[in-house]
Amino acid sequence: MDKKYTIKDIAKMAGVSKGTVDRVLHNRGKVSPTALEKINEVLNVIDYEPNLIARNLKNTKVYRICVLLPNPEIDPYWLPCVNxxxxxxxxxxxxxxxxxxxxxxxxxxxSFLKTNEEIIEKSPDAVLLAPLFHKETLEIIKQYDELGIMVNTFNNQVESSSIKSFVGQDLYKSGRVAASLMNLILPKGQIAIIHIDESLKNAVHMQEKEKGFRNYFDEKNLSDFSITTLKLKHSNIESKFSVFLEENPDLKGIFITTSKAYQIATLLSSLQNKKVALIGYDLIEKNVQFLNTGLVHFLIHQNQKRQAYLGVSTLVDHFLFRKEIPDTILLPIDIINVENASFYVS
Amino acid sequence: MDKKYTIKDIAKMAGVSKGTVDRVLHNRGKVSPTALEKINEVLNVIDYEPNLIARNLKNTKVYRICVLLPNPEIDPYWLPCVNxxxxxxxxxxxxxxxxxxxxxxxxxxxSFLKTNEEIIEKSPDAVLLAPLFHKETLEIIKQYDELGIMVNTFNNQVESSSIKSFVGQDLYKSGRVAASLMNLILPKGQIAIIHIDESLKNAVHMQEKEKGFRNYFDEKNLSDFSITTLKLKHSNIESKFSVFLEENPDLKGIFITTSKAYQIATLLSSLQNKKVALIGYDLIEKNVQFLNTGLVHFLIHQNQKRQAYLGVSTLVDHFLFRKEIPDTILLPIDIINVENASFYVS
DNA sequence: TATTTTGGTGTGTTCGAGCACATTTTTTGG
DNA sequence: CCAAAAAATGTGCTCGAACACACCAAAATA
Known part of the structure; x- marks a missing residue:
């Protein structure tokens, strides 16, 4: 159990040459039954594990992995992924x-399609992509498939047999987690689900979260609550939200399904006497600030940094160390409040 | 940027032999200023990164790492660590x-000392230990130090310059996290901090958590709360706890500082009309069951599995890949409720 | 019987870094 | 100026797996 055996050791023990051992280990044939038996006997006794380092040294191929994601300068949501x-x-x-x-x-x-063309030009061994646009993703995945390029995804789940792996979170469940926390903060009252997004690209994301959130309250038969949905865009946040607040003076809680909780918190902070429970997503700086001031009660950590890291590292492990790529990696839904936030912000 | 350069490439570019390049890279001296300059010029232009795989292949030393922890058959708390x-x-x-x-x-x-003797017999390159006994740990660490054996710790923090690294959690902060959750569940009332442990070996652990818990309420000047501490042992849990309940009929919440929350939950479940908020530690099966039935509100995840894994993997990375060993790795304090528990149980 | 085809086997080289040692060049001192 | 010492440089081997290729036998074919 102590020693690390090499092919040479096995060859010596079985009384054959390392070439023959190699043929047995890789079932390359051209081995006599006698030799096969002798080698198998040895292999049954010892615990041979090929040295990964030596195995890889010989492999001079340089694997190319391309990662495709939105420009973080346009949407800072993606900054953790870049890290x-x-x-x-x-x-x-x-x-x-x-x-x-x-x-x-x-x-x-x-732009999404164009960048994919650029990547195909580079003929990588694998791509890891954030498939924001559903229809377009299916199109380009087909191309990758034909070229034998492995496709992994993160952040957004797209169903396709050509996709080898997905790293992300169970959004429905994360909506439920948010609901359970809201239920803890509030005994009853009106709750708003607010979707803040420029385009519809995150529609599925937000809908799944809403479903989970609503489902939690439905399931518990908590009739003391009423839930309203509100859709906002950056351009109309201020106006539309103030109207909403006026029309719903008894609003007690807000669940923001994107990382833009700080925008709502900013607006609420100007209304001193308003006391509304806020739950949002992602540990971006502005959100954490409002966590510290107490305006935001909880944040749900989507851990995009780790999503992206895992997306890449599983590919590297696959190419370099022949590790299997799991179909789906669902990261835990971390509950963050002011007391434990510091351990999650990297 | 594309190609991976080798020492041979550098040698060719600088017009010298790979031996000379090697001497420059390792400052082994015996290099003329002319050669040094030529090589440095090349090194400034390209981005040389020695191939870790090749570097390691030559290293035939087999490193031995011994892990020392309590027998999980005696205390199942340690089972995740073994995993x-x-x-x-x-x-x-x-x-x-x-x-x-x-x-x-x-x-x-x-037994702790004896097992350490056994480990010393094996003359490992490093040990990772769960230093349950403070005084004894300092003794044996001295021995390891004299023998040049690296010592890393996990789970329990012991201050010593001979300890290279610690993997664990900030217990004080985890007490605060528990307090913040308790504060959310309860508007006011009496809270008990319960320490359940057979011996005093976890005393520091429990005290730190208590400190953090109390500090949270002190800091917030929440005079609507009163906090009591209760120490229990397995043998007297039932009797002592029932007496405590009778004497404190207005008890509203309990914070259990060890993984034994299920024992309190079991006792409470027999008293139907009792409604007490429970917060405990660790995702062991029985605790998760009570999370599901609603008797336990929150669990704090100490992630012992990852603690042990990281303790070992940092050592391996150090020996094999010359990675630096961080002084302290503080794992995040994960907040678990019934909705997100499934993502954490391995 | 001579020659090709196989089946089975062992040998030798490669990968890149690291280091020991051999070789060449330069410097020093008598 | 030459020998010896010192400095500088290059060569060659090693690690373990992988695979190409060389080799030798026995069997199949001409």
């Missing part, structure tokens, strides 16, 4: 992999 | 490391 990818690049720079990041404009399907 | 170590063993079995687990009886200082 996660950067971590992976640093970690794996000493190995024969090249990890490249490509940005597209999250407001433009055209 | 974490098992994960590490599986992951690293193809590398030149041997990871061994040694158990001691958590009730016996003698």
């Amino acid at each position: 996660g990818i950067q971590d992976a690049i640093t970690e794996f720079k000493a190995y024969s992999v090249i990890i490249e990041t490509h940005y597209f404009n999250p407001e433009s399907k055209k | 974490g170590i098992q994960d590490a063993i599986t992951e690293f079995k193809a590398y030149s490391v041997i990871i061994e687990t040694h158990y001691f009886n958590p009730e016996s200082k003698k």
Whole structure:
């Protein structure tokens, strides 16, 4: 159990050459029954594990992994992902992999398609993408599939047999988690679900969260609550939200399904006498600030950094160390309040 | 940026031999200023990263890492740690490391010392230990230090310059997290902090949590709360706790500082009309069951599995890949309720 | 019987870093 | 100026797996 055996050791023990052992280990045939038996006997006794380091040294192929995600300068939501990818690049720079990041404009399907064309030009071994646009994603996945390029996704789930793996969160469940926390803060009253988003690209995301949130209250038969949905865009937040507040003076809680909770918190902070429970998503700086001031009660951590990191690292582990790629990696739904936030912000 | 450069490439570019490049890279001296300059010029232009795989291949030393922790058959609290170590063993079995687990009886200082002697016999390169007994730990750490054996710790923090690293949680902060959740569940009333433990070995653990818990309420000047501490042992839980309940009929919440919340929950479940908020530690099966039935409101996840895994993996990364070992790894204080529990139980 | 085809086996080289040692060049001192 | 010492540089081997290829036998074919 102590020693690490090598092919040479096995060869010596079985009284054959390392070439024969190698043929047995890889079922390459051309081995006599006598030799096969002798080698198998040895293999049954010892616990042979091929040295991964030596195995890889011979492999001079440089694997190329392209990551495709929205430009974080346009939407800072994606900044943590870039950091996660950067971590992976640093970690794996000493190995024969090249990890490249490509940005597209999250407001433009055209940009998404164009960036994919650029990636295909580079003929990578795998791509990791944030498939914001459903229809377009299916189109380009078909192309990748034909070219034999492996496709992994993160953040958004798209059903396709050509997608090898998905890293993300169970959004429905995360809506339920938010609901359970809201239920804890409030004994009863009116709750608003607010979707803040520029385009419809996150529609599925937000809907799943809403479903989970509503389902929690439905299931519990909590008739003391009434739930309203409100859709906002950046351009109309202030006006539309103030109207909503006026029309619903008894509003007790708000669940914001995107990372823009700070925008609602900002508006509420100007109305001193308003006391509304806020639950939102993502540990971006502005949100954490409002967590500290007490205006935001809970944040749900989507851990995009780790999503992106895992998306890349499973690919690297696959190419370099022949590890299996899991179909789905669902990250835990971390509950964050002011007391434990500091351990999650990297 | 694309190609991975090798020492041979650098040698060719600088017009010298790979031996000279090697001497420059390792400051081994015996290099003329002319050669040094030529090589440095090349190094400034390209981005050389030595191939970790090749570097390690030459290193035939088999590193031995011994892990020392309480026998999980005596205290199942340690079962997740064993799983974490098992994960590490599986992951690293193809590398030149041997990871061994040694158990001691958590009730016996003698057993702790004896197991340490056994480990010293094996002359490992590093040990990872759960330092349950403070005084004894300092003793044996001295021995390890003299033998040049690296010592890392997890679960319990012990201050010593001879300890290279600690993986665990900020217990004070975790007490505060528990308090913040309790404060959310209860508007006011009496709260009990219950320590359930057979021996005093976890005294520091429990005290720190209590400190954090009390500090939260002190800081907020929440005079609507009164906090009592109760110490229990397995043998007297039932009797002592029922007496306590009778004497404190207005008890509204209980914070259990160990993983034994299920024991309190069991007792409370027999008293139907009692409605007390329970917050405890650790996602052991019985605790999660009570989370599901609603008797336990929150659990704080100490993530022992990951603690143990990280304790081992940082050592392996250090020996094999020359990674730095961080002084302290503080895992996040995960807040668990019935809705997100399933993502954390491994 | 001579020659090709197989089946079975062992040998040798490669990967990149690291280091020991051999070789060449330069410097020093008598 | 030459020998010896010192400095600088290059060569060659090693690690373990993987695979190409060389080799030798026995069997199949001409």
